[in-house]
Amino acid sequence: VSHHDVVVIGTGLAGLSAAVRLAEGGARVLVLAKGVGATHLSAGTIDVLGYAPERVEHPGEALARLGDGHPYGLVGAAAVAASVEWFKALVADGSLGPYAYHGGLDENLLLSTALGVPRPSAVVPETMRGGDLRRDAPLLVVGFRGLKDFHPALLAEMLRRTGRTARAVELDLVPEDRADVNSLGYARAFDDPSFRAEVTAQLLGRLRVDERVGFPAVLGIADPHGAWSDLERRLARPVFEVPTLPPSVPGMRLFAILRDALRRAGGRLILNAVVTGAEREEARVSAVRVRVGLREERRGCDWVVLASGGFASGGLELDSRWTARETALGLPVAGVPAPGEERFAPGYLDDHPIARAGVAVGSDLRPEGHENVLVAGATLAGAEPWREKSGDGISLATGHRAAELVLAGARSLAAAG
């Protein structure tokens, strides 16, 4: 049985943040994940807290007011701030550098969604910053008829409805002459300077003075900084990206940056590895059982960081008899209404009784009775990430915090030993 200092379960933002930080701190880390994580679905921004429940302008202040029932309440505002600074430095130094993230906890930017709704985000890629709707500059939103996951005219009209000056242009450029290309196909095309030249040629005569130009978030996957800054130079104005439906190109960039950082720091990542259970010695997990392809393995470990996600990612499951389970280690799930009780409310946007279900932990991120298991990200109980616009921030902060706690715990064990 191979032995690792830490086994991290899950390869979303929480798992990778924990793993990278642990590897940086000198731990021998193994990341086990069923597949790529939720990064590929996310907007690629770090939304820390957008609604509580009113729209939040200063996320740092607002999250400090959340109680112990919320993951932010458990880790505290200082830990959130530390994770954000760590993350920005990591990305700027990362494999896609100088592609970088900007922002912090002082104030939220307002970025348009693909539906033209202003969404509060705290820390965003440089390629999105120019779309901040708190600024008044008029917007031209560019789309592609071949890209069905982004509709610029709809977006622009929704922005106009909230008093902004916005209009749309749809270009008929299709990479490789294919009829149905997703965002990744366009991103690969934007990595190519000749495609950017074509886009520029079609746009130049149609721009108005003072207009900034928004694109779907497909401006390059191999070299996004190069593609984006090249377009800004060619169009001689601010250019920004707006997230599309999945697959998320900014999310893929984020995944690549974190994965590369993990490898550089000596960590290992195995995909298609499903953790099916744990071996325990009293209150400690001594090994995890894992199925890699058709092979069953055991991996010994001193610590486990569980970051396998919530119901969306399969980290939590609910059966038809209303029994919930955490799928990797079988930890108890809190916040699930008892059989017979109301599970969901009848309106889609109502408050649903099950919305905050997850694994309950203390401020040390450990579930009761588990000495060497820490939980991070969407597996945690107490948050409603999509409605709060808090999922990325929670994953980053709890992942980073879990790593710090493990490193500190390892140090104190070493000192004691």
Next chain:
Amino acid sequence: VPNLQAEVLVIGGGATGTGVAWDAALRGFDVLLVERADLAEGTSGRFHGLLHSGGRYVVKDPVAAKECVAENAILRRVIPDCIEDTGGLFVTTPDDDPAYGDRFLEACRACELPAEEIDVAEALRSEPRLNPGIRRAFTVPDASIDGWKTVWALARGASAHGARVLPYHRVIGLHRDGDAVAGARLRNELTGEELDVEAGFTLNATGAWAAQLARMGGIEDVDVVPGKGIMIAMNHRLVNTVINRCTMPADGDILVPIRTVSVIGTTDIRAADPDEIPVTQAEVDQMLDDGERLVPGFREARALRVWAGVRPLFQDARVGEVKETRDVSRSHAVVDHRERDGVEGLLTMSGGKLTTLRLMAQDIVDAMCAQLGTDRPCRTREIRPLGDEESQPYRLGSRLSRREATLQEEQIVCECELIGRRRLEEAMRRRGTANLDDIRRSLRLGMGPCQGGFCIYRATGILHGIGDLDGAQAAASLRGFLEERWKGVWPILYGDQLRQARLDDWIFQGLLDVEHLPDEQGQPA
């Protein structure tokens, strides 16, 4: 108030109403059909999709069974494209009395229903997911039928013969001219505009709403009781043959493979109001347990959507008295308001079921002809509403085989149901609707496993791009779709479908933030 004239006003745009319009138009009447919402938005779009062989009724209601035997064969001929010839099985589960099978077979013979007992082993070979504990199995000519397609085929056939079809026109009053009903006041539900129809004859084909409508004409106590049934669509064809329990009809004893799903049904609970038919978690639990009896592991399979429909159950003692010379089937009856209430120019269709829609239409139009003193024979047994255009029986895979040739040449808007962009744009133009839920019923857009997670934003963008759908309408339509969808998914959210729903939340709430779409005044919600 603008005026419309028609010889025959048909009220109700379900299978009954469109069937009546088709029949009357074929006989040369000038027909106007009005429906308060979209066609097939009521009971006809909310049933299990079973084209009865009659097997379900042979023991309990042989008259209804014989009607099913005959009508099943006729519908296969006239609307083949709406029907998939799945065949059906009646199976004796471990909870059922094997002796019932003998009564069943005997009753089938009496009704001339071609049923045959087969080896249990053979039944299990053809349907390997069936409960291996079944003790007897009988084949019958059940089939599955697409309610939406059927209604549109009838409506299009009627239109081709001169009928006018007006969805989203609600009857808000019946006009009386002395003892006669002389037409109706309508309200266009999309514009709010009101208009009057002058009609020589009015046919009430509103199903479970028949009593409400009759009351508008001053006719009380038409006793149509709405009977609620719930159904659950499972994500796969758990079976490829219609499966019935071989027992007296009960709850949750039919499993129908239709299109890419299978539907389990149903319950029968009296509803006070046909517009108030919520699904409860207890009903869902009951239905899942019933499914488990037919197909072990049913609870682990993925449920897509649950809905309720209302049957029109007729219970009028007076009809029996005035119509004792006619062979009135228990399954449906024409309420003769001249005989019963002294009101001319109005007939009500009560009871009935989709399988016998053609016969129901024939009976009520015959009754109207008799009152009008005209002899125009029914022709719906022979003539196809869509002519030769859709003359092939439906088979699973036909959509894929149609799409396959051009799969690389066109954008696919809904991957689950293989709907291309051209087809979507055509449907939007043809139907002239801004309502995504109408498009859903036309094309099955958003009916697949992801329940609109990806395609609904796309469809909204495309609809906005090609039409005169403005931002406010786009927002309203998108939100309306999500709210409507939620009603059908929240009671079955568990397992993989809960996971899917969370992904959809991720998209709609996380990425798009529909919650804060500007409202009609342009204010952020």
